[in-house]
Amino acid sequence: KQEVTQIPAALSVPEGENLVLNCSFTDSAIYNLQWFRQDPGKGLTSLLLIQSSQREQTSGRLNASLDKSSGRSTLYIAASQPGDSATYLCAVYTGGFKTIFGAGTRLFVKA
């Protein structure tokens, strides 16, 4: 059974700091991995999608990497801003068209 774990569960950093969020999954048989952002009281917004054949994806200040063989992904956020404060979830897309989510990392960026 696929399990997705995110570390740390919560993170507080000062504005301007670069940071890394971690995601691990137990079964490397995935089709893709996505990083989502969730703001309080709102739904999820997709940030980056990495296909299983890819190693990384970049969008603006965000960079996501994927090491499928070791079951790990990281989300790098450069020059963090207070507006980046949210919960970040990773999700893997597995056989049977199932998306398995981690519990998320709650990020707080202090001004």
Next chain:
Amino acid sequence: EAGVVQSPRYKIIEKKQPVAFWCNPISGHNTLYWYLQNLGQGPELLIRYENEEAVDDSQLPKDRFSAERLKGVDSTLKIQPAELGDSAVYLCASSAGTGTQETQYFGPGTRLLVL
């Protein structure tokens, strides 16, 4: 382009009462998902529709939960009777398909509190 619409946004009911949630996906999206999200957890799939067909309802507690998507567009999720443990956020999402490059677009969710 309008996103995924859900209503109501909040619902408070007493246990044993019925409750229903409504979702209208993004126009043209054939695939519709209902997820359950408990506090501090990631979403968990309840049911997935391809057009009007429920193709994955393996995680739906069928003794009290039901769902329908009669015309392959909007969908309703019902709980009857509700239990205290059903308090959670119910998220609806849609996608154009189930290919590996398709992303899911989520609605804002319905926050349910069962007293």
